[in-house]
Amino acid sequence: MSPVSPDAAGVEERLDPTGAGAVLQRFEERLDPARPTAGEEPVEIIGYGEVSTVVSLGALPQWVCKRMAGFRDAAGVEHYLGAVRRYLALLRELGLCVAETVPVPVYTCASGHVVYLLQPKLDPRTLGNSLLREADEAVLLACVDRVLACVRVLLLANRTRAGGRTLTVDAQLSNWHFPVRDGEVGEPTLVDVGTPFMRLDGVDEMGIECFLAPVPSPLRWLYRRARAVERYIDDYFDGHELLADLLGNFHKEGRPDRIPLVLAHVNRWLEGPGADLGVRVLEREEVDRYYRKDARLLELFLKLRRLDRFVRTRIMRRRYNFILPGPIRR
Numbered sequence: 001m002s003p004v005s006p007d008a009a010g011v012e013e014r015l016d017p018t019g020a021g022a023v024l025q026r027f028e029e030r031l032d033p034a035r036p037t038a039g040e041e042p043v044e045i046i047g048y049g050e051v052s053t054v055v056s057l058g059a060l061p062q063w064v065c066k067r068m069a070g071f072r073d074a075a076g077v078e079h080y081l082g083a084v085r086r087y088l089a090l091l092r093e094l095g096l097c098v099a100e101t102v103p104v105p106v107y108t109c110a111s112g113h114v115v116y117l118l119q120p121k122l123d124p125r126t127l128g129n130s131l132l133r134e135a136d137e138a139v140l141l142a143c144v145d146r147v148l149a150c151v152r153v154l155l156l157a158n159r160t161r162a163g164g165r166t167l168t169v170d171a172q173l174s175n176w177h178f179p180v181r182d183g184e185v186g187e188p189t190l191v192d193v194g195t196p197f198m199r200l201d202g203v204d205e206m207g208i209e210c211f212l213a214p215v216p217s218p219l220r221w222l223y224r225r226a227r228a229v230e231r232y233i234d235d236y237f238d239g240h241e242l243l244a245d246l247l248g249n250f251h252k253e254g255r256p257d258r259i260p261l262v263l264a265h266v267n268r269w270l271e272g273p274g275a276d277l278g279v280r281v282l283e284r285e286e287v288d289r290y291y292r293k294d295a296r297l298l299e300l301f302l303k304l305r306r307l308d309r310f311v312r313t314r315i316m317r318r319r320y321n322f323i324l325p326g327p328i329r330r
Contacts, residue, residue: 020063020102020104021104021106023059024057024104024116025106025108028114033321033322033324034313034320043055044056045323048324049066049192051068051069051070051210051211051213051214051322052067052194053066053322053323054067055067061121062121063118063120063121064118064119064120065116066194067115067116068080068116068210069114069213069322070209070210070214071112071113071115071213072113072209072213074107077115080206080210081103081105083198083207084103084117085103086205087167087196087197087198088101088193091167094154094157096169096190098189098193099119099177099189100120101119102117102118103115104117112321114321117193122177126177126178126180127174128172128175128178129173129174131173131180132174132249133254141261141265142184143173143178144246144265144266145185146176146178146188147173147188148273149273150190151239151274152274152276154168154169156276156277164201166237167199169190169192170192170195170236171243172249174192174249177189177191197233199237204229208229211229211232212224214305214322215304216305216307219304232297239278240280240282241290243266243270243282244287244291245290245294247262247263247287248291248294249291251291254329263282263287266282267281302325305324306324
């Protein structure tokens with residue numbers, strides 16, 4: 001793989017974290033999570049994660065800001081930041097190109113502890129979700145090959161790494177940026193690093209509290225008892241499920257018609273360059289079933305969060321600190 005991207009120190013010099021921190025502090029103090037784009041300052045919602053929101057602020061025009069909420073206290077923030085920094089360092093040690101990321105913790109009386117992960121804005125035309133939908137077949141398959149190479153590095157490293165630590169990524173194309181020039185695809189840059197998929201002796205180093213924080217409090221015991229978060233994350237450490245998720249994302253992006261092409265390509269790779277992983281080939285039925293299961297789980301999670309927001313804001317007259325999306329096409 002090619003040399004890694006510049007480290008975060010260079011970004012911090014250009015970004016001026018102190019100035020960015022002041023901007024984000026002001027934004028957070030004025031933020032109404034139910035109406036995040038309301039207010040005098042220009043705000044654009046770029047995307048939603050399951051426990052995060054990506055925004056673009058007019059006051060920071062060159063950066064995208066991923067908002068992570070739900071931290072209990074300052075110690076929880078420091079634990080999370082430590083996990084993110086270790087994750088970035090380990091990915092770079094393995095030769096993966098990772099988006100330059102600057103964490104900026106913010107505290108307000110209303111929101112409590114929040115972390116923003118700032119990254120430079122990239123050309124949206126060469127983000128993976130755009131290429132998945134619009135690129136020609138040759139470019140699309142080249143993007144898939146680039147991601148498969150990264151997956152192979154990670155899975156092989158997990159077999160040999162000492163110290164009981166394993167790490168992986170969410171391999172969906174939408175989580176990568178691809179330099180494309182004259183039909184040639186360069187090394188991809190991983191942009192989704194807010195969830196450090198990293199385990200030590202089988203235990204998630206990030207912990208599960210960030211994932212449980214948006215769950216309505218009466219149901220958290222059930223999620224813990226069922227190990228729902230851990231079981232969900234398990235799939236990212238299993239090569240077969242990881243690739244089923246990559247392919248299933250074509251449904252969400254509105255291009256299931258491209259699954260047969262990419263599925264055949266991935267299976268040829270599993271029988272060729274990726275044969276040393278020992279991952280069995282995928283069937284179309286498995287991909288569709290995996291996507292349906294994942295979509296149902298995430299839709300239920302979102303419905304529970306909307307119900308929790310209604311109870312907190314309309315009945316209890318309290319603040320709900322998470323930004324939720326509107327209707328989602330899955």
